[in-house]
Amino acid sequence: GIQVEQSPPDLILQEGANSTLRCNFSDSVNNLQWFHQNPWGQLINLFYIPSGTKQNGRLSATTVATERYSLLYISSSQTTDSGVYFCAVERGGSEKLVFGKGTKLTVNP
């Protein structure tokens, strides 16, 4: 099956810092989503981005499908950004999301 690797596994920042999270995948995809899992376990949709670039406030994401990676940028981080960020992909011909292991982000005040 398709492999999804996220890096780094853990990231600790001071409030106000910027960060880049990476997601590599091993096959072509027709769906890629970024999620934020908050401390209560809720998965919050950040981006649906099988290709291209999108921005939403302090967050932006870029997927380069031909090179099989996606990047999530967080600018001016806040303590509320803490949690686990998941990348999930759907391989062409399949209908299920395969998740990476996540990046655990801690933003300190």
Place this chain on the structure above:
Amino acid sequence: EAGVAQSPRYKIIEKRQSVAFWCNPISGHATLYWYQQILGQGPKLLIQFQNNGVVDDSQLPKDRFSAERLKGVDSTLKIQPAKLEDSAVYLCASSGRGQGMIDYEQYFGPGTRLTVT
């Protein structure tokens, strides 16, 4: 627009007991998914329904897990009998797949945290 609803939010049972979880997807979404998330890991798909038909249940432990979506809307996931390793968060998601949409974005409910003792 209301999101995906799940209940209960928490459940504690003893091993060998049975338990059931309920999910109500986003209104109009034809496709419903159940995922299992073990602590420290990403969610893993258990079963996918499109309307009331099963699309993929290849990772559902069918000797103890069952799921149904009788009228193509709500769904229930049952475990009988439960084992210690079933302790996890059970997440329900829905999408507009199967309705001619090109957007396959999945939306998740708050999950049910199951503890088996």
